[in-house]
Amino acid sequence: MDELIKVDHLTFTYPDQKTPVIDDVNLVINRGQFVVIAGATGSGKTTLINHFKKELVPNGDRQGQVLINQKPISKLSKLESAKVVGYVAQDPTIQPIMSTVIDELAFALENVGEPSDEIERRIAELANYLGLDQLLHQSIEALSGGQLQLVNLASVLILRPEVILLDEPAAQLDPLSTQHFFEVLNRVHQELGITIVMTEHHLGSVLAFADRLILLQGRHVSFDGLPRVGIAKMAADSQLQYFVPQVSHLFLDTNKKLTKLPISVAEGQKRISDEKIKFVSAIKPTIPAVSEDHMLTAKNLTFSFDKQQNVIDRLDLTISSGDWLSIVGKNGSGKSTLLSILAGLRIPQHGKAKVANQVVWKIPTASRIQTISFLSQTPSLQFGEETVEKELMKQAHELRLDFPDKQAKMMIDRLHLSAVADQSPFDISGGQQQLLGVALALLAKPKLLILDEPTKGLDPYTKHFLGQILQEVNTSGMTILMASHDMEFSAAYSKHCAFMFDGHLNTVLPTREFFANNFFFTTSINRLLRVQVPMAIMPEDVNSVSEGTSKHVS
């Protein structure tokens, strides 16, 4: 095989930290491979992938080396580095420099000194290949998250690199944009032969395309091989079991060869069809415990940013006390705007939203934060203190809680933030910032908890942990309103769901009914089993029946 990247006994420790984040890692990535690096938050995935790009190599104590095309990465010239290794970051908004798509695509080629006619030729070719030709003169600001991430990929691809590195590129995209992005990436790999190395938490969407999985655990590579075999290893681990794609989960204990373990819905369907596997419903009838009292009522809400187009258009909504309503929808459909209005942070041009008969944006701020808590999808914009601990203590004081310092410390323990309590909230990882945001929101013990993309950037284990905490507070009577791209999380925990479209909410339905009736915005289990068990949305909703026995497969 043709060696492209070689990691030789790499150990790296960040400044001011005692233990290395990766320890004695050895890897060889060959030309043409599609490699997915997985691991829990803090396992060193981003640190490792950043070591493959000269300009992104972090500062700290390093032993060992990384070679690209048999050349130490530090010896690569800037021009070589740009032309050989491409990089796409997690946050789509952070990369663009220019104001229009065409100028953004030209930027990288201008940097490496390509002549104007060559730049035009490459833009024309690439824009048509990726279907960006209609967007070329669009302003970068006007693009959706999915379109923007495609432009970011294109602006790297236009340099015709040998390898593209991607750090959780779909973490901020809705499910359809995620699917589209990975399909494009697969085309780039299959049709152009470009090597892909990416870190990713949500393996269901991407592992079917990958030919190699690397698991990072406890600072080391704990698995390196075929994705299907790696999935079986993950299933046996107490933390990594949550990373296993739902479709694979369904087939894990059928005692078949692991190399044939299905990952995607299509592979699952083929397996069911080939082996004539029957699934029967194991759904336990449950009635969501929701009170008759209304926690929040919104009538005729209308909001526009530019007075040209309504983002929210005559929207009505009623949420009962103790409910957990999840709102799903595409990037840019107005979910976040709606939540900020219902939290009293924005005033709509028309309509009213009331909590306890008070118009939310008219409630004085100091009183409102005691009743309604809000977690933004960018929690760092809600921070402002020097340390995580001070952040919570300040909020506890603002809320006039009894024993504020003690309550802040209890919340730190509850959200597993003790290890970063003395660190700046701006320096901790995205997942930890998300947990701190939740901690700030929960401190008030609000009647209404509004969460905007609470699982963004969380690994599946932390997501499970957060789900348990939220379920606990919901069971104790707290009403939750959540916007999420995460179908599995919404399906697992919420009581009702609604779809945001064209400025209003489609009918609010009980969660199971909602996902069972959806075709695109649903769980992979529902997609897989909608013919046999139409109401199934999670692996535990079915039993497989084979050779005359009935067996629960989860």
Place this chain on the structure above:
Amino acid sequence: MMNKLPIRMTFFYRVHPAVAAIYFLEVVVALLLFNHPSIAVFGFAGLTVTSLLYLGGSAVWRQLKMSLFLFLTIVLFNCLLNQRFGPILWRLTIGSLTFKLTAPALLYGAVMGLMLVQMLMAFGLLNAILPPNKLVYVFSAVTPKLGLLVVISANLVKSFIRNFHQLSMLQKTRNIDLAKGSFVVRIKNAGHLLQILLEDSLASGMETARLMDARGFGAGKRSHYRTYRWHMTDWLFLGLSILIFLGIVAARVNHIGWSDSVAQFSLFWLAGDLLGVGLLIGLLIFPMVAEGVYHLWTN
């Protein structure tokens, strides 16, 4: 109200960036050459009409609303600081202090305010006709990195403003509300938010810079995708605008449209203003005239 033309379809947008840059330079200098009330008022009218055509009514209205505060502030300070001349329009005495509202102070303040508003309008128009990619092209002739720096700065300012709105909204969840509390509390809160914003902007700016580096920025001499060919119409536009501009300079050299003392500001219309008004309006609406001629040439 005039209808906005699709900006990319206009003749003005399609003139060579260097010609457009020279035109805006002429406009900015010309606006600074006159300080008579009549020229300021007619200049403002000319610039408003041109802006309406290229930016549209809502954008111009938004800009005027934002400029009104600046205009009033300048008028107020002029009235407060210029107390010496007459005629006096209104007088207020509190103890030993006497405030006199004089006609020259009011008129001079209004002219200064209008000049500033005109300048902002000219930059608003420049922003639409010369977007960052064209600015890079113009600046690149002098220094390529400066050109890119201009673009990055413009983007940073935009994201800074956007983030500030977002931050001030979200910090209400921490009981920090810029619209509530005493003046001192509001100033303190605004300072706190600015500090957070600066830290956040710095962090994301560093990340963006790293990603620029990752895409080869600084790897060698940059090339340019955009090449703009020079057409006969560019020569015509440039030549005629320079002729009008030279007329303006000549008028100013002959002391038309300029008064050295606030004391002379008691009349709206002064000798020779007609020539100044004509030339300045001619320069300001010149793109519209060129637009009309260009459209007349349509097959």
